[in-house]
Amino acid sequence: MSVLPPPPPPGWYPDPTPAPSYRWWSGGSWTGYTWPVGAQASAASHGGSVQTVSAASSGSPRRTKGLGRWGGWLIVAGSAAVWLWLFGLSLLFSALAPHAHDGAPPVLSPYLLVTGSGTAAAAIFYTMAYKLRPENRLSVPRLVTVALLGGAVATLLPVEGLIDIAAGGSSLHPSLAVLACAGLVEELAKMLCAVLLCLRLPVKNARIGLFVGGAVGLGFSVIENLGYLQQSFALGQADGAGLGLFLTTTAARQLSGPFLHLVFSALLGAAVFGAARDGRFRITFGVVAAYLGVAAAHGLFDALQWTASVRALGPASGLLVVLLSLVFAVGSGLTWLYVVRRVRSREAAAAA
16 A cells, blocks of 8 residues: 655645646645746755745845835825925915904814824835735735724724723823723734734745734824824814924824834734744744733833823923933834844745
């Protein structure tokens, strides 16, 4: 009696159909994902019967798609042009008819609201999408879906609101309980959405986790920023400083955005997707440690913001919060760079 050899492991194999391409073998069956023959590949025999093809690339992104390499900066410049245009028109109309709107309630332009909440996120998202490689098997539409749908669902979950109500807090004065749980709840919600939306991705590794986690973090931050900006404008109307408070809040959210939800979710995504094996997600010690570390960093930043809102601490508290925020931003940025370099070194070792 002859013994059948075990099936080959997951990988790129010559397409069994007459089409000149490679097809992804999941380990038990053929999938619908194909790869052109023209791509660089290295073959190695498996069991003496079929050749395993490992897709590879030169490591450099394509330079001819979208707005080009500097598309993110073009998005920022376009947003700045919108702001200058709107404020320029406002000053012009005020000079032409200075008393035409006396007594009218101030109105916030929706263009200011949308660009104020999403400019930095859109620029960073474009840069992320531009750096996707064909072998990542992660399309830009899928990344957009993760950002929009994942961010929306994560922000709509009422867990934090229920915790705040139970602890006696409010929207203007949140309780310490909700501040302490914000990192745990938000990071778990974002990552659950990212995992559910990426269950069928053919490639799951730490690099993909950086992209997917960063996308859902950006989507979450845009929706959250909309709420912050609307609230700041409404609160400022009481003393006539609505636009001023809106502008300061916009600047703070845009400058701190790249170091908050984006970094938190990207780092956690790298841990979650990096722990996947055979296309399946796993809960490992490293995943739990990454989740607790990211949640703690998130909670620390929220505590700094709460400290800034306590006026009884004196004027020196504002300067202290700014300094601590700068230290926090530098620390999160360096952590992100360290993880990215580790991911690149592992990819280079695997390719070698």
